[in-house]
Amino acid sequence: MARPIWSGAISFGLVSIPCKVVSAIGSEHAVKFHQMHRTDQGRVRYRKVCELDGQELAQDEIVRGYTAPDGRVAVIRDQELEDLPLPTAHTVEVSGFIPVQDVALVRWGKPYYLTPDKSGVKPYVLMREALRRSGKAAVAKVAMRGREQLVLVRVHEDVLVMQQIHWPDEVNSPTRIAPSDRVTVTDAELDAADALIDALGPVDLDAMEDEYQRAVDQLVTARLEGEQPPEGEPEREAAPAMDLMAALRASVADATRQREEGTAPKGAGGKKSTATKTAKTTTEASPKKTTATKSTAAKKTATSRGGGRRAS
Numbered sequence: 346m347a348r349p350i351w352s353g354a355i356s357f358g359l360v361s362i363p364c365k366v367v368s369a370i371g372s373e374h375a376v377k378f379h380q381m382h383r384t385d386q387g388r389v390r391y392r393k394v395c396e397l398d399g400q401e402l403a404q405d406e407i408v409r410g411y412t413a414p415d416g417r418v419a420v421i422r423d424q425e426l427e428d429l430p431l432p433t434a435h436t437v438e439v440s441g442f443i444p445v446q447d448v449a450l451v452r453w454g455k456p457y458y459l460t461p462d463k464s465g466v467k468p469y470v471l472m473r474e475a476l477r478r479s480g481k482a483a484v485a486k487v488a489m490r491g492r493e494q495l496v497l498v499r500v501h502e503d504v505l506v507m508q509q510i511h512w513p514d515e516v517n518s519p520t521r522i523a524p525s526d527r528v529t530v531t532d533a534e535l536d537a538a539d540a541l542i543d544a545l546g547p548v549d550l551d552a553m554e555d556e557y558q559r560a561v562d563q564l565v566t567a568r569l570e571g572e573q574p575p576e577g578e579p580e581r582e583a584a585p586a587m588d589l590m591a592a593l594r595a596s597v598a599d600a601t602r603q604r605e606e607g608t609a610p611k612g613a614g615g616k617k618s619t620a621t622k623t624a625k626t627t628t629e630a631s632p633k634k635t636t637a638t639k640s641t642a643a644k645k646t647a648t649s650r651g652g653g654r655r656a657s
Contacts, residue, residue, distance in 0.1 A: 365462070366459060
């Protein structure tokens with residue numbers, strides 16, 4: 346099991362559940378590169394040096410400090426931070442409960458598993474089953490990794506997950522980047538976008554593969570073995586300008602062809618006959634105007650799949 350990064354208890358009304366927090370995410374896809382000297386491959390190191398006297402410092406010589414606008418400096422010891430009078434320092438303090446779907450996805454952060462101590466198994470299971478039956482998540486706060494975090498405690502399979510969520514003022518408003526509300530699309534264009542969605546079909550997330558990681562692994566292996574790296578696919582030329590409906594129809598045709606030939610991206614699944622039939626119906630739809638709300642979603646879908654490009 347992963348090493349615990351926090352120990353304390355969930356405060357659930359008058360119920361206390363002793364538990365530990367472990368990361369829910371293992372090693373992420375990446376090859377760890379080092380910076381090296383080009384001529385002799387010597388490792389490039391980063392050293393912590395005092396800017397006043399040029400002395401290289403050991404970790405036990407370094408403290409936290411805050412510099413005020415007027416130049417005054419406040420030095421803070423780690424123990425002082427640990428001793429702050431916060432009820433959430435060693436407790437996941439539950440404030441209430443809400444449906445999980447009420448939390449916008451843009452606010453979701455890193456997940457952690459909550460694992461109970463031996464004395465906390467019974468109340469842990471009780472809370473898990475109560476949340477499962479209610480379909481809700483507990484909203485709580487916890488002080489961890491140098492700051493107080495807002496979290497959801499929710500059920501995932503047979504464990505409780507502590508899902509970090511961003512504070513309201515941490516999320517940027519999308520108002521200034523949203524497309525103009527004066528843009529409209531036709532029913533025919535929306536029908537074509539629906540046909541493209543149907544043609545591309547569903548995706549099995551568990552079957553998706555990291556092609557970039559595989560390519561990097563092949564490149565590194567070739568270098569280690571003194572072989573020529575595999576050649577990549579030639580860069581695609583920019584697609585010629587075409588109107589939205591033409592791009593959608595071409596995309597539907599391309600996606601349908603890939604399904605029939607069995608060349609669809611890994612993890613993708615879907616329908617054949619329905620997509621083809623819907624695409625044909627699309628060409629006969631009447632160009633009736635729709636609202637701006639629909640236009641944003643349709644235009645994004647059409648643009649990202651446009652030009653007959655293969656989905657990836």
